[in-house]
Amino acid sequence: MSTSGKVIVITSGKGGVGKTTTSANLGMALASMGKKVVLVDADFGLRNLDLLLGLENRVVYTILDTLSENENDRCRLDQALIKDKRQPNLALLPAAQTRDKSAITPEQMKKVTAELTESYDYVLVDCPAGIEQGFKNAIAGASEAIVVTTPEVSAVRDADRVIGLMEASGLKHPRLILNRLRPQMVEENNMMSVEDVLDILAIKLLGVVPEDEQVIITTNRGEPMVLSATPTQAAQAFLNIARRIEGEEVPFLSLQVPDSGFMGRLKALFRRR
Amino acid sequence: MVFDLLDKLFARGQSNSRQQACDRLKMVLAYDRTADISSEAMNSMRREILQVVKRYFELQDEDLEVGLERSGNTTALIANIPIRRVRRGDHDDQLLATAKKSEEASKTGSDESAKLDKEE
DSSP: OOOOOEEEEEEOSSTTSSHHHHHHHHHHHHHHTTOOEEEEEOOTTSOOHHHHHTOGGGOOOOTTGGGOSSTTTOOOHHHHOEEOSSOTTEEEEOOOOOSOGGGSOHHHHHHHHHHHHTTOSEEEEEOOSSSSHHHHHHHHTOSEEEEEEOSSHHHHHHHHHHHHHHHHTTOOOOEEEEEEEOHHHHHTTSSOOHHHHHHHHOOEEEEEEEOOTHHHHHHHHTOOGGGOSSOOHHHHHHHHHHHHHTTOOOOOOOOOOSSOHHHHHHHHHHHHO | OHHHHHHHHTOOSOOOHHHHHHHHHHHHHHHHTTTTSOHHHHHHHHHHHHHHHHHHEEESSSOOEEEEEEETTEEEEEEEOOEEEEOOSHHHHHHHHHHHHHHHHHHHHHHHHHHHHHHO
8 A cells, every 4th residue: 555645735825925836836846756746726716726737728627516515516526636638647626716715614625635645645735825714724634834935024924924823723844935036136135035034934945936937928828837848947946846845855046146246236237227 | 426326336235125124024023923812811811810929919909910012023921910918828828837847857856866865
């Protein structure tokens, strides 16, 4: 009997910091490493994981349909799962588009994710923003947590809140992904650095992802950036994070500022004009 | 204008919004992290503290101030409890009783050793 899979929740508190992008890319990266991965979209009413994966046209059943009390409306779990055609190791369990976040209970979430661990190595739950019922549902079945934040005051504040709430629920030792870092701004002392954020949040660092235009472009296309034959720095960061999740020790990317010092500032001056 | 240009060329971390961000966050989190205690919990804690203090002190009135005070990065629980005097109660009686017992014990001990001396 193989060891059953892990349920990892990807959360942040603040919206728009990159949870869904992270979930999509980490899921795809782990699947490319040969692991069986299922992505669970827990953002009821504002689902987006399907869009980021380019699977929005294939959504037929959602997680709610697998729990329907009416036997005629209920479907099997495997009927709701959408298998990615580019990467057969990856599947998506879409969220319902209902606005009613109480349509699912934490117990039901626990049951579904537990069932998924029987056939998947990783069950990645994409948590909605906020700390209300949606958040409570998303963390219900998780044994590990990844906190995504950007180096901005509100994002870090909300991340700290979420870390505290999870600890109170027994979900301890979350790991951090610092997203949308701009090394140039850090150099200019206009953005908090990795060290600053780690000092404040005091949790273990899982990875750092730099700001990257490719995120927008690949989202436009519905193709997670880790699939690219020529991964940009951000894509490489996601790939490295996936390896770290698997237990590998991967050195952090050196996010060097392209032109620093006097010459850099001279060039920047002319660029700004 | 020249100075402006020179300033930009030789920037010595003048726009320290990074430091400001860190400082402001630390302050805000010192508050956030302790703000979560509900008012019911505070009240029940206040009552329990009152009970404990009343065992040792007679109180002025049952007015006590218990609250969280923040100063910079640190938060402290401060209690301000006006007292009238130390209470001489069960606690003290117990101490007296044990004190008496050990006195008697040493007395009988010395009596016995005196007896033994005599017998010898």
